[in-house]
Amino acid sequence: MTTDHLPSGDPGGTPGHAHDHGSDLPADLVESTHAVSVTVNGRLRRATVPARRLLSDFLRHDLGLTGTHVGCEHGVCGCCTVLLDGAAVRACLLLAVGVDGRAVTTIEGLAAEDGTLHPVQQAFHDEHGLQCGFCTPGFVMSACDFLADNATPTRAEIREGMSGNLCRCTGYQNITAAVETAAARLAETGQDPRARCAGNDPDSGSGAVARARMGATPNEAGTTGRGPAGQGPSSTGALDDGPGDPGSAVGEGDA
Amino acid sequence: MKPPPFRHVAPRTVDEAVTALAEADGHGKVLAGGQSLVPLLNMRLAAPSVLVDVNGVTGLDGIEVTDDAVVVGATVRHRDLERHAAADAALPVLRQALVHVAHPVIRNRGTVVGSLVHADPAAELPAVLVLLGGHVDVVSRDDRRSIDAEALFVAPLESSLRPDELAVSATFPRLAATTATAVRELARRHGDYAMAGVCVAVDRDDERATVTGARAVFIGVTDTPTLVDLGEDLAGQGCHDLDTVAAVARARDAIDPTDDIHATADYRRHLAGVMLARALADAATGREDA
């Protein structure tokens, strides 16, 4: 959290403890701040946030992961959908402090390090399932959860399962097709759609490191994908996360 | 649309949670799934000074299926219950209702108990709790009590919980093996709150294929979910050729819909009757909810 977000002169929160601020403030302006540790796309991120900081703003503006979009901030449009311990949720209806200790996967956490698109992403491209692209990350994340739940959906099931996301551009025709195509491709490989794509290029980076990082992605941590994920990678490797907020109190790496 | 300032506490035990609520002195709010509360915060229609986040409280995430009931803890998500095979086998009406609750992504996070104590008259689960004669167990720092479904819902969006009380579980009593259920509703869009809907329970004599009793609770057309007994109108009728005219007429008299931007009161009253007739036929014949 940038100090910009805090009342001036505030010492910041103590890790692990809530910290109330602003004893001189009117009662309705008093808020607490909290140290949080969240595994985001396989990497442990630490930050100090006000209690009211929405997960969507935390991801976008504190961690620089701007692929998670905000379309309504009342939970209807689905643009901000991310995976929380493997389950698709609205980031605008969660508080950053509420995901302390949990694992979040965003749209930035799907493609392989060598640039290979995740099968759901690839299917959206192949089927022209996106136009302006604003709703797209939410649809892709919802599809990953949906296909983990139902690997061989009918078109009717796709429509029901994907019905919580709004798109204003496509009329949904090609989104339905994309989810159908993704299902077929995922069925061939048996990949858990909530996990980062492994990539095609065996020579990309250090294979061992890459595999280690893959293994630490939240969704491969448990067979159900619903339980708390393991710790993020304790090593150096930066995945493709955004730059974070310059001058912010966001940390990363070993907790 | 950003929440107003508040303090957040994350108790680990029920005792800590209810202590925090007591200390909030009426200005605390319980945060569980947050699928109704956080939109209200974002729109600044609610401004608690303390949010008591019970997601980390141990012992509240269980689903227990007993001989008598399905008992659901305060942090059980809609999806958890929807996917729970034993709960579905014990009480099919739960899943029949849950599939109508918003969209899958909302159900991933929203809680069953939260939607009960939110007391939205357009929500499905309060109607189910009333239909089954269930109850909610609540705890405060100095007290612990059980609130029957009919006493829980006071007015639209108003339950009988005190601000210092935490609902720790909901108990949905099981039905007799000869009682079938169905849920029908019509919403403007799939997943929206229904313009009108109904949960029904039909007691059947399966040997004779006749109805022996029936009850209904409506969704979205009454201020609070209210049980309507339709046994007088339906008992003795054949399961496959129900005449629901009298039951529908009774039900339409028993409800009190209002106009809103999506539908008139008269249409809702009409629609409630249509949904009732269809749900009764579903339950009487064992047809799955369409």
Next chain:
Amino acid sequence: MTTRLFGQGVPRKEDRRLLTGAGRFVDDLSHDAWEVAIVRSPHAHARIVDIDVTEALDVPDLVAIHTWEDLPERMQQPLPLLIPHPALTAPRTQFVLANGEVNHVGEAIVMVVARTRYAAEDAADRIRVDYEFLEPVVGIERAAAGDRRVHDELDDNVAAHLVQEIGDARAAIDAAPHTMSFRLDVERSASTPLETRGVYARWDADEGHLRLYSSTQAPTSVRAAVATILEMDFQDVECIAPDVGGGFGVKIMHPWPEEVLVPWAATVLGHDVKFTEDRREHFISANHERGQVQHLEVGFDDDGRILGIDFTFLHDHGAYIPYGLIVPIITSTQFLGPYRISDYRVEFRSLYTNTVPVTPYRGAGRPQAVFAMERLMDKVAAELGKDRTQVRAINLIQPDEFPWEFGLTFQDGRAYTYDSGDYPTSLDMLKDLVGWDDFARRQAEARDDGRLLGIGLAAYVEGTGVGPYEGGHVLVEPTGRVQVATGLSSQGQGHETVFAQIVADVLGVDLDDVEVVVGDSSRMQYAVGTFASRAAVMSGNAIALAANKVREKALRLASEALEVDPADLEFADGQVRVVGSPDTGLPLKMLATLSNPLRYAFDEDAAAATQFAAPADPDRPPVGDDDEPGLEGTDFYSPVRSTFASGMHAVVVEVDPDTSAVEILDYAVVHDCGNLINPTIVRGQVHGGVGQGVGGALYERMAYDEHGQLQNASFMDFLMPYMTEVPDGIAIDHLETPSPLNPLGIKGAGEAGVIPSAAVFAAAIEDAVGIPIDAMPISPSQLHHLRLAADAPASTNGQP
């Protein structure tokens, strides 16, 4: 020769970044900008008595608060009237911040700047505004009555009154064997892109340079407006529309108050400032469209031939009229559709109401117009007991009758003249596609099972590619990469792909070697904007012209270097090479280097281009009098008038006899936008339009109460369709009737899908239930009451 890309449904170049979270939307661009929140009017009509900011000063992260009184004089003037018109006799536009009076819920009153949006909202909440209430004018009829006025100083609520006539409509109607008159209503809706409005200003005080990012359809116009209002040189202001999350018309409006306030705040505060509109704000402060009350009188003969039409309508333009009369003029003209109507009179009044202003929303007056004309056709058919397609067929303009001059003036001030089309073939194709001739049997069989099926069709003609112009710039880099720029912006139309297809064909390069930049005023400062289905037509042709300039120059350079006649050269595989001798040629990258005589060699390729490397004529200058360095070209496309696309839709619906709920069974589209650059993208545009049309016909409306409060200002209650509400499967057939007006023979496709929706659904529902449907959109509740009132056969006892 490389396979021609024009006409291929190639996958989009823009997808990767958008699929991986690497898109750049305005709110993605800054994380430490100070943020703006706006105090907006909670009342539809009121005078501002007092503004008290005292309590807001307690907010720790507050930076600044500005009211109208705090603004410099140049910002205290009303915002511009963008498109004046002689008939617009009483124009009123809004102030960037209210000057003593508010005229709609949501009007901006106070700007708050704080370190975060959270804090800005805290401060905004604590500002107290005292109001003196005035009577609100809500609804078209209230506005027309004139007993209450939106703008006190005016005599009534009429901003404009316009009559156009061809032939003698009165006489033609009076002389007709049959006449009919009726009223048709269309309610308000709105574009509602998923990305709300946003503007972000970076002020470089040292350089005196303002860089503005806006989620806009018209970045060069935003730049011009901001520079003008802030009294800055244009060269000191740049505006970029980065990735834009949908526009659909609402983002053509400019400058929004925030587009002026935010850059101004950045300059006075000396810090980056941004405004990201939230969804509630979008509903009450971003513009709406569609609301019209329309009266028609028609005369026709026994065959259904239309002899004369008198069309009178009232247009609700809301509290202000910044965009002029574009929408009602489009309704006035495009009403005529594909039909040969010679005696026609149209009259409209554009009315003030205390609601959000109205500017074009995808379709822009056409959905209302098509609703009017196509309902008229259906009513004539019903009156004469004829098939609805027969009545249409007899009135269609025939393929050999183009250009068809109506004698009216279109929205661009140019003649309303259709350039090309084949409407009878469209109708035949649509009938086949939807199974029109077999439908009566299908309907009867369904009715025997107690099911209510209905079919409807509607036709439209859409003026696309309106002027004045767009430009294209094409540059071949010494790397061989081809850089293309045009000034209008994209909101998902795939411009980066289709423009690259055009250039790749002209220059014989790989699609991956072409990079297209749109919406950046520093790359192409002369531009108009993305609206009126014009981007492909205008920028597509401009880029094609510019690419041809590059081609000509490359041909000349290659011809000279290879000493080969240009007629013997071809462009393929990134080379200019001799036809039939593919090994003899020069790569474009080499020609790019050679085109720029160099003094300094920075690599081996460049060494070949230095003054000492090439055996040039020492008596000629290195760059000739009629030449310029570089392998690049700029050109502009400016048509005399619009090109007219067309299409026809049909839908089959089922109405639940008990609930009156409408289910869509089949949807069919025949679409003619001339030559297709990328059929996949065009189909996507049509799909999206149809989806939006389903929303407009069956779900979406702006529910204002009598106090001017918008009761459904959220996605909970403004019922944008989900996947479950749009039919699974839209059958599309393309007809390609090239436009003779532009080199590529193309017509616009962006809006088409949404235009016939109200008409086609009304027709189908009417066919299913047998009662007139004269107002759209329609909900199950409304249909239920219509059926009750008509005593139509319906189960009322709830029996399934």
